Amino acid sequence: MIEIWNVILLNPIMNLTIVLANFFGGSFGLAIIAITIIVRLAMFPITKKQLKSTKAMHEIQPKLKALQKKFGGDRQKMSAATMALYKEHGISPLGCVWPMLIQLPIWIALFQSIRQALAATPHDLMALSSHLYSWGVVNQNIPLESNFLWLNLATPDPYFILPILVGITMWVQQKMTAQPTDDPAQKKSNMMMQLMFPAMFAFITLQFPSGLGVYFVVSAIVGIIMQYFMMGWGGLVKSKPMPTYKQSRKQIEESVIDSKVEEYLSDEDEDEDEENGEGDEKSSYWGDKKVEQPPQNQGKRKGRKDGRIRSRRKNRR
Amino acid sequence: MATWRRSEIKAKLKLALITILVLTLFATLALTGCSGAPKIGWAGSLVHKYTRQVTEGDQQVDKEFVSLIVGTVDGKLVAYDLLNSRDTRWTTILSNTSTNAVMYSAPVLSDGYIYVGSYNGTVYKVNAHSGDKESSVILDSNIVGGVEVANDMVYVPTDEGVLYAYNADNLDKEWQYPATGTLDDKIWGTPVFDADSNMIYFGSFDKKLYALDATSGELEWAFETGGAIGGKPLVYGDNVYFGSFDRKFYAVDKMKGIKAWDEPFMAGDWFWTEAIVYDSTPDNGEDDGLIYVGSLDKNIYSLSAASGTLKNSFKTSASITARPLLAMQWGDDEIWGNDDDEPVIIVASSNGSVYGLRPTNLSTQEWNTLSFGQPIQSPMSVYETKAFVYGNSGKLAAINTHNGQEASIIAE
Incomplete structure (x- = not known):
């Protein structure tokens, strides 16, 4: 050796x-x-x-x-x-x-x-x-x-x-x-x-x-x-201050909403969403910001997921 | 759940890998050692035969002593009684500090005193009969090469690139070379004195062999080679013989410092040991003697002293850094062996193999290889038909010069 x-x-x-x-x-x-x-x-x-x-x-x-x-x-x-x-x-x-x-x-x-x-x-x-x-x-x-x-x-x-x-x-x-x-x-x-x-x-x-x-x-x-x-x-060098919770949340919504993180998180609430079974408004996982609805051609799973998120947001309201 | 487990495992794996990286780094540092002083070296032995008056009953009688004095790997001088029991006669720990007085060269005997230089920069003078430390001198430099005692002086080569000459009696400094400053590199080679020319010869890592007036320390000449010189030169006839790290073995006129051979002899690796000579002209069939020298390329070579021509060689199983030994196979009062009175060349390789070879034809082994069990880098010594071999781990054994058998193990 x-x-x-x-x-x-x-x-x-x-x-x-x-x-x-x-x-x-x-x-x-x-x-x-x-x-x-x-x-x-x-x-x-x-x-x-x-x-x-x-x-x-x-x-x-x-x-x-x-x-x-x-x-x-x-x-x-x-x-x-x-x-x-x-x-x-x-x-x-x-x-x-x-x-x-x-x-x-x-x-x-x-x-x-x-x-x-x-x-x-x-x-x-x-x-x-x-x-x-x-x-x-x-x-x-x-x-x-x-x-x-x-x-x-x-x-x-x-x-x-x-x-x-x-x-x-x-x-x-x-x-x-x-x-x-x-x-x-x-x-x-x-x-x-x-x-x-x-x-x-x-x-x-x-x-x-x-x-x-x-x-x-x-x-x-x-x-x-x-x-x-x-x-x-x-x-x-002195870095920019770390974002506040709200800023971080905003960043997540802006950049991670379509990510697998979101997908995973939304899957976590699947049961809850399915129980409510409604919602016509797309929201982020964080439930406090409206975002534009994704184009229809993004696939069935995407649509289904958005539906779940929407329904969850409605429930929270 | 599966995802969580995977991530957990990965995180733990990452932590483990970082730990392994750090541990590996430290292990490497530990294994490769630090730059501190070495704890063991390789020194060698000498035989001290003398007569001394002792009191037996009411009478003062002359008694003969024969001692084997060994510089041990851990910085001691030990004398063994070779005549009787092989018991230890005395032991002297050279250094008074916690650091061993590590030696890389054999002690030298002169007028009943042993002189030895240590890596700790101290030259010790010890009474060879009693083992008492008589005096010492401390230098600002490590000492690797052996000291030479001749001309009432002790010549000491140093790591800093200075050769010192001390009065052998009181260790007062007589001169140094260079008189001011240092050579361009270390002096790890042992100097040798030649009474005929009254010169002291030594090699340096600055690639030169120097010849100085042994009394005044003035430079007589310097001969440049292509590599560092780490071994002790051999003075024989009109020439000085020495090897270099450029893989060449040189013969230089001892008075003029010019090359004595047309071309130096070229080996496959460094020469880092002293050569010996066998000059029994009728036996070797040469006009001049035969030079034997070992190389790190594992070979021992036999060269014509006159021309440098290769006569023959023998390949051992490892590099050779210990000086070969020329010994008689049988004592005067013993029955001669088959090969009448031809001596034997004993050569030890650094992996612990010992060989007995016929001087006139190195390819003929007089006896089979002895496996000593320890690396051997110390020069051997001989008394009558026993060769004393000292290993790097402290084993000291007497071997029969006629058959290579271990006659006794003196120390382990």
Whole structure:
């Protein structure tokens, strides 16, 4: 298993990094920056999908909030409606996890290759020798030049500048990704995530060779740039206040009325509607706003559903 | 209901996956380790044979001692009595702190004292008879290469790229090279002193082999290769022999620093160990000696010392980083084996296999492979017809040089 890992991921990334170091005149620091950018760009399609999913999640927040208000503690209905909403907007609840899962092995291999290529101890150097291709350019560049800017890439940054940079860049990235919410529990959770992840990586950078810190910083900066062009500054700039309940409800009526959420919700009241069996006025599920009747050619089910809604509204009156 | 269940399951699955991601990240970090000091190393052993006056009854008599002194993987020096019980004679824990004095090179014996450098940056001087620590000197740099003791000096290579020379008696600094600043890279190779030229030779990770005046520390010459130099050079005849990470093995004129062979010998992987020489001219049929050197490509090569021509080779099952050993198969008072008095080349590979090979034809195994059970990276030592092999996990065994059998396990 380890052999497969080495052959498919670790060895190619490690050797490519060393070749890049040779290209940059032996600077392993520049090679780390280059390989990080190359890997992030190679995985852009996956990142793009992930960001799109995140963006869509942002957009449906008001609707989700409205659904929460509506269903309160009814977990079953809330889950079903949420799933329907996700489906309608093409969001998979696992959508942001799969890209991370795919990228994780590459991150780990990159992490390992940077650490092992620096070979701070004889054990590391011995391990490194087993990963190298027999290319002259690779062998002649070992050991790699470990000095880069103020850093010795093989040891932690003695001035703590790099851990601070890692913390800041990761915080910015986390903040840009964070989804606005009015839910205090969610807010607290977001806040924790925004602080925990940067703190965790800053702590790792304190302990590990600074070459890894360079990788963390560059990776975060590339992530911030990608995110900016896809989603703007996100949660980094002060967002518009969350819509009030009435506003959210209005949004739902305007944009979700024809959705499967509505369909699901109307189905929930089917029995009640059928008991009343009347109604010539179409209303939303929320029962307080008239909307235009849908065209006749929308299908029998649609018509039947609207009938149910109308009758329900009449009953409420 | 089905929809609710599915969504619930998905939500839980998402949580589980995120947890797995975080745990995997931490596991990876833990498995790949941190940049702190290593806790174990590989050092090696030496045999100390000496006579000392002891009191027996009312009389002072001369008594012979033979000790096997081992630098252990966890930073101790241990002396075993080789003459009698093989019991431990003394144990010295080198570091007084909680950090082990990890060693990556064998201790060196000179005038009844053992000198050894540790990764923690300290050079220790220990009484070889009692194990008492006599003195030490602390440097600002890790020490990976072994120290060389000669010319009344202790030569210490350092990770920062400086070679220090200390007075062997009181460990006062005599000189350093470079006199100011450092070389462009680490010195992990062990230096070697040559009395004939009064020079000290050492390789550096800056790809150069340096020759310094052993007394003054002035540079005599430097020879550049295509890769880092991590092993100890061998001085034999008029040349210095050494391997490099560029996969080449070089011979350089020891006085002038110019290449002695038309072309260096090329292997399939790095050279990271010291070579040895077998110069029994009538036996090897050469005008000059034969050089034996192991490579990380798993092979041990036999080369003509004069021309660098490959004579033969033997492929082991793993990379070779421990210096090979040349040993007699039989003692003077023992019955000779079938192959008369030809010695045996003992070579250990990093996966723990030990081989006994015929020097004049490496492809002939004198005895079958011994599976030691632990990786071997420490140089071996020999006393009479016993070779002492030290594994990376602390196993120390004596093996018979004529058949490769484990004669005794001294430590496990």
